Structure formats: structure tokens, C-alpha cells
Amino acid sequence: MLKRLGTRLLAGLVGVAAGLLVCDIALENLSISAAGLLEATLVFWVAHIVVQFLALKVLVRQPSIALAGLLALASTIIALFIAVAVVPGLTVHGAQTYVWATLIIWATTATADVVARRTARDERFEKRLDRAERRKG
Secondary structure (H helix, E strand, O other): OHHHHHHHHHHHHHHHHHHHHHHHHHOOOEEEOHHHHHHHHHHHHHHHHHHHHHHHHHHOOOOOHHHHHHHHHHHHHHHHHHHHHHOOOEEEOOHHHHHHHHHHHHHHHHHHHHHHHHHHHHHHHHHHHHHHHHHHO
16 A cells, blocks of 8 residues: 555656646746756645645545546646745746646646556556465466
């Protein structure tokens, strides 16, 4: 279980870093320095986890898949505002840039999470197969 959690946390970091890089390349009104990328990734990642945890635990009693996705999107934009405010190497200009950056980062973190979940599921499945084969043979 600890390995699965570590895999998902690492995937979240990779997803955020990838999203910030894509934003830097694709969005004209967003810029990030090399040092700012590392700092912004860590700040964004921590802020995202904290905001999403608080939203799920405090605001929502029975989350649905749609509501969880909406909260992930909301926590992404809040984390982006926090990262821009805290990290000097990250600048965003304009509301439209914030919207596009939010969508890009949300998509990359969601993709990274899906990959991490599938990897963990595949590893569990392989372990079960190995145990079943050892019992038979």
C-alpha cells in the first residue's frame, strides 16, 4: 500500500512538472524559469494536495466522480494562484492564460494519476497470479 501511495505521489509531481512545461511552451502569457520550474512544481503540488484534501473532507460528504473531477479542477486553479504568488520564477498574465494553464495542468496530472493507478493495479494483478501459480505448483 505504501508503494502505491508513493507511486501516485510521484506521478502527481511528474504530472505537475509536465503540465508547467507544456504551459511554458504553449502559452504565450505564461513563463517559467528553470529554477522556477522546480520550485513551482513543489509549491503547486503541495498546495494542490492540501486544497483538494480540505475540499473533499470539509465541503463534501459523499463525493461523486463528477464532483471529484470538479474539485480537482478547482484545486488546480487555486494551487496555480498560490504558485504564481509564491514562486518568483513563474509569471502568468491574463485570465484566459489562467484558464488554459489550469486545463493543461489538470489534464497532465489526471493522466499521470491514471497511469500510476494502472501501474499499481497491474502490479497487484501480477502478484496475485504469482501467488496462485505457487499454490498450484
